[in-house]
Amino acid sequence: MVSIVLIGTGNVARHLYDAFRSTDFCNIIQVAGRNEHALNYFKPRTATSTNFRELADADIYIIALSDDAINTVSDNLIVKNKLVVHTSGSVPLTALPGTNRVGVLYPLQSFTREFPVNFKEVPICIEAGNRADIEILNKMASALSDRVYDISYEQRKSLHLAAVFVNNFTNHLYAIGEDICLENNLPFSILHPLIRETSRKIEHVSPKDAQTGPARRNDTGTMEKHLEELDNATRAEIYSLISKSIRETHGRGID
Amino acid sequence: MVSIVLIGTGNVARHLYDAFRSTDFCNIIQVAGRNEHALNYFKPRTATSTNFRELADADIYIIALSDDAINTVSDNLIVKNKLVVHTSGSVPLTALPGTNRVGVLYPLQSFTREFPVNFKEVPICIEAGNRADIEILNKMASALSDRVYDISYEQRKSLHLAAVFVNNFTNHLYAIGEDICLENNLPFSILHPLIRETSRKIEHVSPKDAQTGPARRNDTGTMEKHLEELDNATRAEIYSLISKSIRETHGRGID
Numbered sequence: 001m002v003s004i005v006l007i008g009t010g011n012v013a014r015h016l017y018d019a020f021r022s023t024d025f026c027n028i029i030q031v032a033g034r035n036e037h038a039l040n041y042f043k044p045r046t047a048t049s050t051n052f053r054e055l056a057d058a059d060i061y062i063i064a065l066s067d068d069a070i071n072t073v074s075d076n077l078i079v080k081n082k083l084v085v086h087t088s089g090s091v092p093l094t095a096l097p098g099t100n101r102v103g104v105l106y107p108l109q110s111f112t113r114e115f116p117v118n119f120k121e122v123p124i125c126i127e128a129g130n131r132a133d134i135e136i137l138n139k140m141a142s143a144l145s146d147r148v149y150d151i152s153y154e155q156r157k158s159l160h161l162a163a164v165f166v167n168n169f170t171n172h173l174y175a176i177g178e179d180i181c182l183e184n185n186l187p188f189s190i191l192h193p194l195i196r197e198t199s200r201k202i203e204h205v206s207p208k209d210a211q212t213g214p215a216r217r218n219d220t221g222t223m224e225k226h227l228e229e230l231d232n233a234t235r236a237e238i239y240s241l242i243s244k245s246i247r248e249t250h251g252r253g254i255d
Numbered sequence: 256m257v258s259i260v261l262i263g264t265g266n267v268a269r270h271l272y273d274a275f276r277s278t279d280f281c282n283i284i285q286v287a288g289r290n291e292h293a294l295n296y297f298k299p300r301t302a303t304s305t306n307f308r309e310l311a312d313a314d315i316y317i318i319a320l321s322d323d324a325i326n327t328v329s330d331n332l333i334v335k336n337k338l339v340v341h342t343s344g345s346v347p348l349t350a351l352p353g354t355n356r357v358g359v360l361y362p363l364q365s366f367t368r369e370f371p372v373n374f375k376e377v378p379i380c381i382e383a384g385n386r387a388d389i390e391i392l393n394k395m396a397s398a399l400s401d402r403v404y405d406i407s408y409e410q411r412k413s414l415h416l417a418a419v420f421v422n423n424f425t426n427h428l429y430a431i432g433e434d435i436c437l438e439n440n441l442p443f444s445i446l447h448p449l450i451r452e453t454s455r456k457i458e459h460v461s462p463k464d465a466q467t468g469p470a471r472r473n474d475t476g477t478m479e480k481h482l483e484e485l486d487n488a489t490r491a492e493i494y495s496l497i498s499k500s501i502r503e504t505h506g507r508g509i510d
Contacts (some may be wrong), residue, residue: 002490007342009308016407041484047362053271067474067476068476072482088482089303090477095328096374107450108445108446108449109452110449110452110453110456110465112456112460112465112467112470115456115459115460116303117452121448122448123445123448123449127360147333147445147448148494149441149445151441154439155439155440155441157480157484158436158438158439158441158484159435159439159441159445159446160437161435161437161481162435162436162446163430163432163449164444164469164481164494165428165429165431165432165435165493165494166429166431166432166446166449166450166453167449167450167453167468168466168467168468168469168470168471168501169428169465169468169493169494169497170425170428170429170453170454171423171453171456171457171462171465171466171467172451172462172466172497172500172504173420173421173425173428174425174462175461175462175463175466175504176417176420176421176500177417177418177420177421177462178457178461178462178463180416180417180420181414181417183413184409184410184413184414185410186293186406186410186413188457188461189458190363190378190402190414191290191363191414191417191418192420192458193363193364193376193402194363194364194365194376194378194418194421194422194454194459195376195422195425195454195457196454196458197364197365197372198365198421198422198425198426198454199385199424199425199429199450199451199453199454200369200451201365201370202426202429202433202443202447202450203447203451204370205367205370205442206430206433206443207426207427207429207430207432207433208380208430208433210365210367210426211423211426211427211430212365212422212423212426213419213422213423213424213426214419215423216423219322219324220311221323222345225345226416226419229412229413229416230416234470234496234499234500234503237496237498237499238420238424238497239376239419239420239424239498241489241492241493241496242424242427242493243492244489245427245489245490246423246427248489249427249430251484
């Protein structure tokens with residue numbers, strides 16, 4: 001069993017904490033965070049501290065903080081010669097203190113407070129400065145998830161960018177869909193089956209092959225009608241631009 | 256039991272045909288279509304015709320064709336005083352021949368050939384020229400699906416527009432995500448759990464409340480790095496525009 005000090009109290013820290021507690025391989029012995037109130041979540045079962053100068057002695061230190069905070073905490077970390085890992089999709093190994101062994105344990109998931117996640121299905125991307133530490137991170141990640149990927153920093157960065165498109169941006173398109181429904185006295189739930197089906201389909205068919213709709217058919221009449229219907233300028237821009245991108249992808253860029 | 260003549264042989268026609276065949280309330284007695292080859296799918300079990308002047312006598316005629324073709328077929332329909340319905344999200348009742356009773360049966364789903372659909376979960380939007388026909392369409396739709404909505408033309412048009420955002424455009428974002436993965440030697444399947452989770456979450460949390468990511472946090476550093484990483488001009492435009500839209504939605508339009 002490896003002992004862990006978890007630094008951070010946000011969504012990623014909470015979800016990792018819950019997931020680690022259900023494994024036999026990892027034991028979180030302390031949670032450290034600046035926010036006294038946020039530490040309450042962990043206090044019933046684990047020692048906590050608001051002072052980063054009072055970290056317990058552990059095998060591994062996991063910094064589950066925002067990208068900016070990783071740098072600040074790294075610069076002030078008192079531990080030496082330990083395995084120190086962060087959980088970010090876009091921060092390089094070199095951001096971690098060189099006086100320690102360094103690594104990354106990046107769970108590719110969007111965590112929402114109070115919304116439980118089945119960690120077994122969450123892809124975990126790992127990286128480390130040497131082979132032995134990759135093995136340790138692989139064991140830790142495999143205790144949490146069935147999908148562990150040993151990938152480079154460049155790959156991780158790209159994955160983070162791809163995740164912005166398929167998660168953050170997609171979610172914003174859902175929000176636009178919800179708005180259009182509500183503006184027309186329709187429940188957003190009427191779109192749920194379509195959303196579910198669209199996301200399910202691409203596990204079996206490449207999204208490029210699954211593409212349908214007015215832009216794919218180059219149905220300019222319908223597209224013009226839709227643009228007239230959109231009274232929000234930014235949404236009309238989104239409609240035009242993504243339609244253009246679909247036409248470019250399917251070889252109809254020049255009309 | 257009502258008898259139906261189905262006009263059309265495309266994806267919507269096929270999926271409707273399969274769904275109607277599993278009900279006790281609707282009996283498809285003929286399928287008509289111009290494409291002789293496409294009629295082969297229906298021939299083993301149902302009479303077919305390539306001649307729209309030889310339609311069988313039935314209670315209901317369903318025109319499951321593209322928006323443009325609905326007009327052409329309507330203009331040349333020989334039947335009179337029957338219930339004639341189309342299946343389009345964006346065509347008004349008035350496109351159907353006034354010499355008949357008219358209606359709409361619009362299944363809100365993206366149909367892909369060879370990709371089975373659980374029709375029980377597909378929302379079906381109905382509209383008709385009079386109350387008695389709404390009742391007939393309601394019975395037909397309820398035989399297919401647990402989600403039947405009696406909505407106006409204006410609502411149906413808006414729903415079709417919302418569907419373009421949450422289905423066609425979302426699918427295109429998935430295609431961009433797939434491309435970024437493949438360009439970096441990552442399997443697209445690494446994004447599947449995130450995609451599934453994002454689509455599942457909004458059945459429980461409003462997408463506006465579920466919004467995360469660099470644009471939501473106004474994390475300009477990460478957004479700049481992402482834009483540098485995107486070497487495709489259209490994708491960079493999409494990134495900037497949707498990020499702007501997210502900031503506007505969450506009250507950070509002016510930075």
